[in-house]
Amino acid sequence: xxxxxxxxxxxxxxxxxxxxxxxxxxxxxxxxxxxxxxxxxxxxxxxxxxxxxxxxxxxxxxxxxxxxxxxxxxxxxxxxxxxxxxxxxxxxxxxxxxxxxxxx
Numbered sequence: 001x002x003x004x005x006x007x008x009x010x011x012x013x014x015x016x017x018x019x020x021x022x023x024x025x026x027x028x029x030x031x032x033x034x035x036x037x038x039x040x041x042x043x044x045x046x047x048x049x050x051x052x053x054x055x056x057x058x059x060x061x062x063x064x065x066x067x068x069x070x071x072x073x074x075x076x077x078x079x080x081x082x083x084x085x086x087x088x089x090x091x092x093x094x095x096x097x098x099x100x101x102x103x104x
Contacts, residue, residue: 030076
């Protein structure tokens with residue numbers, strides 16, 4: 001396979017990936033929505049505008065930005081869940097011997 005055809009094929013495979021612009025926007029949406037609902041709605045609107053801009057600029061297809069939004073929301077929700085688990089574990093572990101947690 002010639003070098004030019006290889007790069008064309010590689011770039012077409014990379015174009016199938018989720019939008020790297022919408023993933024962080026939707027991840028931030030999930031994190032903010034957990035603690036501030038109104039502000040989270042504004043951030044969600046911003047993420048939607050970013051997704052729309054990527055499609056209207058013909059940089060991504062609709063399915064790319066939808067995948068990016070889904071991946072970001074799932075990652076954000078997972079981060080919130082794991083942070084809650086760690087904070088609860090730290091709160092339970094403060095009374096144990098050898099714990100390095102700082103008591104208030």
